[in-house]
Amino acid sequence: MKKIIYFLCLLCPCTAFAQSGSMFQIKGTIVAGHSQKPLADVTILDVTTGGSIKSDGNGQFTLSVKRADTAIIRFSAVDYEIQQLKLSPPFPDALLIQMDEKRVELEEVNVTTGYQEIPKERSTGSFEQVDHALFNRQISTDVLSRLDGLMAGVAFDKRNGTAMNFNIRGLSTITSRIAKPLIVVDNFPYEGDINNINPNDIESVTVLKDAAATSIWGARAGNGVMVIKTKAAKFNQPFHLSLNTNWTVTAKPDLFYTPQMSTADFVDTEVFLFEKGVYDSYLSNTRTWPIVSPVVELLDKNRKGDLSEAALQTALNNLKQQDIRNDINRYWYQNGVNRQYALDLSGGGQKVNYRMGLGYDDNASTLKRNGYQRLTLKTQNNFQINRALDAQVGIQYTESKRVLNNKGTTMINPATGYAIYPYARLVDDKGNPTELPHGFRKSFLDTVGNGRLLDWSYSPLKELDMADHYERLNDLLVNMNLRYTLSPNLHIEAKYQYEKQFLDSREHFSGETFYARDLINRFTVFDGETNRYNIPVGGVLDRSNGDLKSHSGRLQIDYNNTWAEKHEVAFIGGAEIRQTTNTSAATRSYGYDDDVLTSVPVDYVTLFPIVYGLASATTIPWNDSYSGSMNRFLSFYANGSYTYNRRYVLSASARRDASNLFGVETNRKWNPFWSVGGAWNLSAEDFYRISFLPYAKVRATYGYSGNVNNDIAGVTTIAYRPAASYNLLPYANLENVPNPDLRWEQVGQLNVGLELATKGNRLMLDIEYYRKKATDLIASVPADLTTGFRSLTMNSAILQTNGWDATLQANVLQGKLAWNSVLTGSVNKNKVVRYLKEQPTPANWVSTGTNLIPIEGQPAYSVVSYRWGGLDGQTGDPMGYVNGELSKDYVTLTRNATADDLVFHGSALPQYFGAWRNTLRYRGWSLSVNVTYKFDYYFRKETIMYAALLSNRPALGHGDYYQRWQQPGDEQLTTVPSLKYPADTRRDQFYANSAANVEKGDHIRLKDIQLSYLLPLSQKESSTARNLRFTYYVNNVGILWRANKSNFDPDFLSAPLPLTMSLGLTLDL
């Protein structure tokens, strides 16, 4: 042996080495692979002995190994690939080690399309995922509102006050009813109420944005797809229990948000109108006794000499002190409180795993006596039946109750279309509920019937107390999935889903409610000394129920294979069949007694007189109705990808859909939707040398998806209705006129994306450009009235959208104090490039942008105004332009304005928007703040409408009343026209729709703040962490900056979303 070593030494005379006994010392140098610079601090481990050393500043080391044995030496360093050497004696005495820098292995993210899970690395399409942690950053009862402000290109439109409207990459259709993205839960489109889903059951949410991602969903994917994946257990996982509870308080709405005219000025206006004689026909009407306000009653008494001038003034002054908003705030609203409890159990063995989620929500609305309770139960079990066969069974059951006792402040209004006067009070000085005028004039009700009729008074607070209205919903969702492995590369899978949702609504007007008393009184006939009650004394019970049933089945083949480590193929293909049926029924019972559960039959056919002839003779309201619908879809699809050398990816997908929609020829034509895409992992190339950007990928896709509108048909259709107004025979409405050319809407989309990441993922950039062209858009277009239609619905527009979505993630600090910053930005600009209908009337373009009016070359939702010409210095009349000339001819201004007399402000939807989310972590603490922004859009302010104020049922004027022109010179200071009696509706309309009331909507909003603390309960590391987390969350914090001077929240013109605060506690065991 000695001889051999000696010989080795002779061969390598240059190597200096020392030998001691049985040990041999290896000397070496370590350099970085690219730069060839020496590397320090590399750990050199002798795997056989466990001894380790580190390289010095010159990259050099000396390692002693046992002379006799084979040595395994491992070199490792942060950011470098581990290298391992196996050396057998005789050992070389000098080594040169090149260490390669670590490839950036992005955390293996799988995106789910609802048909398959694909590694994000291999995808060509545009996917964006919200993982479990991010999803749980916000606290809410529902799923959707947690996604606001998280993803690029996903915009929530809350102009109507709910979080349920959102779009993915802007508009793809111009029919709002079908503008919602397709929501897929696990594998199938979700047909039920999305509120049935408990957010605690959710693992992740993936948004599919481009054609490659969505085209697999075919005719329903034109607006993008949101795939919600629920939690499931894994095999070989220890038992895990998680308990989550939180508590959210929602502030009352701000009733003082919209500036209003004061009560005193309102009273003075009523006095003015009274003197003009506006109420005379009401006051003299002793046939139908229309309501007049208390002020008018007082003035009438005074005019008749029943009330002295002094007493009148005192009474009026008292009324002027009131403001109904104070009472509404106090007696109609409350702070909303939402409580949420969720329990999660999971675990798995080798053959079986299970997960069970149990949730309970109890919400008290900001409207008193309204609320929502929901119980959810979800189980998911996986079975490995044998080597080849897997089975999954999942059941989700939801039971909820929505209490709708409080119908809002319309309950306070004296009549439909007659807003309550501002000096009304809900309680008197002693705090007792007041009676307010309702239905008929009080002076009539006070004397009517000589005690023969039921009490006919109306007290809003008492009515609110007696209201009894709720909706119960039961939803059952059953999933079954069988997967059979034919060969390691080939699987066949059968999926089936059954959903049944049952909605039961009940509104009970007890005999004490005004609704029942009023109906009974109206239908009372005085028959000598006795009363004939054509509607029996007692309550009224309205019930309705709706039943939704859906069956979905899918058969799919998966094929995956890799050859020669370079060729990778993944393919799926399958067929899907769906049927959704809806049935509903509504019934009404009269004379209902809730204690003994009895009702009384009534005569629906006879025309009965109304007591005192207060109204025309009529039949008893009959509310029975039934409906039924059935939608069927049949689809075939395929999707495949080929990857070469992990660098080049090609993908393609195709789908054909057919449905049973009426008369649409396309149904039978099996119109295909398809996409193609490619991706290039640039950084995997040998020539790629950008060391600070170790990850780079480009991808591009193009394809089509569609939008199904099942409201319109290609043939003449009629809809039967139960009973015509006079002859009570069944009758029909004309629903559709023949339109044989009707086609499904198509959305073609090009998407180009670039993904970059710096070393260690310190900075990650994902940027995408897209171009969407939606053709054959079905829109309601103004029609020649001679056709008998005001508007016709037809394929009529082409909408083009150009946009960018970008997400920049930075791990700014990675130490004990970690700082993660995510900036998302979207550009979304759409334009109606072609509108097939001639538009001869530019005046019809004038719009606030809440309704879609297609104008070629303009955004789909645009704000268009009459050009503003200022106020007339002599009269305070608003002026506009007709053919470039100043004009006060409001007929011409509003009817014959040409395009040049209008101002095209721009989009009513933000064209630039996004969010900036910063999260700081220190030990167990975490603070996360989300700031959202929206730029480049316009909104129209509300203003005073004199015609509504100066009417016989005056509606409280807007606060612009105080800015109105009152004397010459004011036109320099204000744009609000002078008050003019009689009011000119066209003058009002002209001003309201003029450019003077449009402002920029741009703003930056502090959306929410989350603070949490994680308390570890166990020190030892195990696969499941045991800990306790406290969370504090504030939502809808407020606006940080806005472009408009009027202090409006441009997203909420009538009332902003109230602030909510939540406290949460999560226990993981």
Add this chain to the structure above:
Amino acid sequence: MKKIHIIISVALSLASCNKYLDVKPEKSLQVPQTVKDLQAILDNNTIMNNDYPGAGDIASDYYYLTDAEWARRDQVTRDDYTWFAQAENERDYLFNYTKILYANVVLNAIDDAELKGYKESDRANVKGSALFFRGFIHWYLTQVFTLPYNREHAATMLGMPLKTRADINEKTVRSSLETTYRQVLNDLTAAAALLPVNAITPTRPSKRAAYAALSRVYLTMDDFIHAGAYADSCLQLNDDLLDFNALDASLPAPIELFNKEVIFHATFYSGGALANVRTLVNPTLYESYVTGDLRKTVFYRSVENGYTFQGDYSGSVSGALFSGIANDELYLTLAECYARQGKDAEARDVLNRLLKMRISREVFIPIDETDAKTLLQIILKEREKELAFRGGLRWMDLRRLTKDADFNTTLQRNLDGKLYTLSPQDKRFAFLIPSIVVQETGIQQNER
């Protein structure tokens, strides 16, 4: 591999299974194919029996609005009331062309419709009804949107756009007034031949309704021979009259819905101008009813500042007023036609048969006027008194009488101290075709 074959064959069999996709998506939705379906379309009372043109009534002289009442009406109503030259009546135009559309949808399908348990007589009834609606409504529209018919110039005067097919792509053009009237007469004559004498409900057209409509159309054409003949034919079938002596004037609505005089039921829209609970009758008209004329109390009710109307033939207390056809109108038409033909005795007889039912038995003295012109004057005045607040009729009379120097009037309104007038030759007797229709289709607008 066998399994894959199975899958593929299953998939293919699904594809061939188009039956699966033939199921109706909405149960209440129907492609109209049967006589029953088409009847249901025409039984849509809300469309077919409501919202007859009301602009003419708003512009008529049997009532007036106080300054304050006028001020609080909507713009269209205010404009119509003052005969504003630019007044737009989109609603009258659209709602009535919708009726024509419904009628055309039925006419397109009726000849091939399946009977499915119905009889050929039902098919004739449905077809006759649709023709009635199409003819009657086209004529009704002329009363608002064209100038009064003038035999000499009708061929060159502007008529209505005629819609005889349910085709939304058909180009809209204005026919001449003569062509419009010819189309109306063709439709109504064909309808009369198909319809049964009486309908099961007055909301459906009948032979009587078609005869009455023809009588009206000929009256507006100053063809008194045909107008009289059709009125007579109609009354031959049924000449029932309500006896006002037997009515209880203290009731909120003394005249019932579907009373025995009603031949065809319809109502019109007046934007609240003609609400019977508050609209005040023209005092001159009120004063023209003689003492003992029961219409004074049956039709009108005293309020603080005048008299409001309560004699609606729809039996309504508040709400849209009657604009259908009733027997009393035919008595007056027949009387006028006799008088115009010099048959004074027949004219007096017909008029007296009506007045006997309108004037208290104690004071009723039959009209025995022998001067032909005075007699005609009396008949026309009775028409005004009997048919006030009856949709369409006063305006129709004002229009047709513009050509007659003996009987035409200059209408006047007084508002806020301002005087508005409408003289017999005024072009404003034809309201504007809604400007959006003119802009959309390029059809010729009425002259101003």
